[in-house]
Ligand SMILES: NC(=O)C1=CN([C@@H]2O[C@H](COP(=O)(O)OP(=O)(O)OC[C@H]3O[C@@H](n4cnc5c(N)ncnc54)[C@H](O)[C@@H]3O)[C@@H](O)[C@H]2O)C=CC1
């Protein structure tokens with residue numbers, strides 16, 4: 001039985017995860033962590049302070065907020081608990097904390113746990129490689145009106161993967177309000193739309209002279225992210241200390 005500690009257990013994703021883990025024969029949630037402990041009638045103990053959690057987990061799955069990342073990492077390192085993290089909106093410095101922690105524990109990080117998104121990232125990187133600087137690249141992401149970070153972690157993951165294909169790294173331009181200059185081939189435009197209950201949509205546009213290519217992923221339910229995280233949790237419990245992502249899982 002894989003014993004799971006769920007960070008952000010009373011959030012939208014935490015709730016979906018708790019339900020899907022409950023349907024897994026080989027997994028159980030032994031504790032949850034959340035700023036809001038009384039919101040739901042959880043079937044496991046919930047703590048607002050992660051260091052009060054005395055249950056031992058084989059893995060911690062994190063869908064929370066950047067403000068909880070430092071304590072969560074410290075807890076996982078102290079208790080030698082492998083960590084799967086899906087939280088987005090992290091600063092560059094916070095990202096490096098994961099890499100540092102991965103020297104002491106296995107850490108799996110992905111801004112998008114859906115298998116399909118990771119496929120379109122590869123497709124878009126292939127397109128960027130083939131098209132070079134002749135096509136302009138714009139990324140449009142759409143999410144629900146409850147999302148707090150923008151642009152999405154996935155939009156950054158896509159932009160970074162595309163940028164890896166270019167010798168001269170492109171600059172990210174977020175929206176264009178107030179810009180008076182034309183775009184140049186050294187830009188990747190990134191645009192965020194927020195509304196209703198859109199689960200998550202990412203489109204990469206390659207706009208060239210008289211032709212356009214669009215590569216798009218649409219998430220139709222939050223289950224796909226939770227199922228990806230469950231797969232990642234099963235994977236990470238058998239790994240050595242180190243930093244892992246969806247590429248390690250899919251290969
Ligand atoms: N990588 C992926 O595939 C996906 C990542 N996400 C990311 O996961 C995160 C959570 O998403 P949602 O569940 O939609 O958000 P949410 O806002 O519904 O849930 C976040 C939960 O974390 C709790 N929380 C916030 N700060 C905390 C702190 N300092 N300590 C303890 N608990 C704290 C909140 O009370 C809330 O219950 C976001 O960063 C989102 O972008 C969401 C979906 C898929």
Ligand SMILES: O=C(O)C1=N[C@H](C(=O)O)C[C@H](O)C1
Nearest residue numbers: 088111112147152153154200
């Ligand atoms: O907040 C969300 O909902 C999502 N966040 C992730 C992101 O920021 O990329 C992944 C997914 O698109 C849903």
